Amino acid sequence: MTRRWIALFAMCSAASCRRPPQPGDPLPGLSAVERAQFDSGRAIFDSTFTPPVGLGPLFNASGCGECHEDPVKGAGGDEVEHHAAVFHPERAGAMCDELADKGGPVFQDSVTPALHAALGIDREPRPPVATVVAERSTPDIFGFGLLDAVPDSVILSYADPNDTNHDGISGRPNRFFDGRLGRFGRKALVPTLREFNDGAFQAEIGITNPSVPVDGTVGGDSLPAGTDPAPDPEIGTRALVLTDAFVRLLAPPAPLKQSGEARHGRDVFSRVGCTGCHIPTLTTGNNPIPALRHKEVAAYTDLLLHDMGPELGAGDICFGLATPGEFRTEPLMGLRLVTHFMHNGRATTPEQAIEMHAGEGARARDLFASLPPADRAALVAFLKTL
């Protein structure tokens, strides 16, 4: 009997019984140093900034963990922020003005007491020239290090901008302003996770750092003197590196064990065409971090832009090459933890989110709507295992 327990223990020690990653866990297979960086980064991610240490003077949150918090740090949240832009459809190659000279595209919804005292404002003013002010919900960031590790060539292999295969789906890449392929953000503008994180310190919390060493403006005007007393940069490279390590090494939650209904739903998900954009798996390339190297990721995204129809487009911004109606296919890792769906959080159930799909998603949406109730329930049961 004792031998049997010893043998079982040995098998478990050999990782055959390793607990699959839970929400908020690091990727499996990290070295001790990587794990220590993950833990230190989580502490920074979860810290609260105040004006004396650099918060603001314009900000959306006082720390990363204020929004990415439910049910664990790194998950989504119910906060909504605002982005604005001007869309010039007639200007090919330069159709979008992200209002970067007027404080955009992120228009912060909070100000420090010092800025309020100086200007009498409670949020950054949105420029009258903006053609739209869009809402952005807080996504979870599970598995984003794996998404970052997917080679550009893999993403571009799914692009079909002219719909040459006539399947009604024509994903196309977005590009950052220097021409690099974008993949992060609801419009796939930002090329790398590190840049997204470094930029978010400034754009979301008002924390200057070695990558973004100066504060933003207030609607294009310089900050009034004395409203940001902390010396720039307000955090150093070490804080950026550690925060990035936490985000980069955050594992996608392991999918739940699938019931027979959910397994059927996975087939339905494919049959109605959801997998045309929500590509089930992507494979990472070579990477200096072994836990990110040559891994299959159940990402359910192609990281490309797709036209989602005029209704969603009417309330949204352009961004880089993305038109107002184009959105990046949302990854579905950790979907079972999500309570607010779509880019603006307006859908509260997966069914509502599916109903909001139009444009390139219209065919799959209509096929879903025409399914027998048992098949629709199975598809939703599958989504709730992710």
Added chain:
Amino acid sequence: MHRVTLLSLASLVVPVVLAAQQPTASHDSVRGAIRAVDTRARTLEVTTGVGLALRVVRLQVPAAVPITDQKGAQSAPINLAALKPGDVIRVSFGSRPTGFVAYAIERVGRMEAGVP
């Protein structure tokens, strides 16, 4: 002892690996997309940034500034009027009391979904 040595080695290597993924920032050169060109005033506006923290760099372009168009390995001189909004350029520049002044401009591509 062996484990301690490995951990010590890893503590040196991993920060270097993570730090190597940092975006580089420079105060005297920028690569971004042209937002506006004013040939009469000889000014350029370039959109750039880090993540969603975007900024517009305004540049004066003196007549003597070399402007080139890079296509593959070839580089051909062009004039300011040939630059259009949406062109991706690399600019080296310096700061003057009147603002930023371009030293050299190189057009390297265009903001199009299909370009590499």
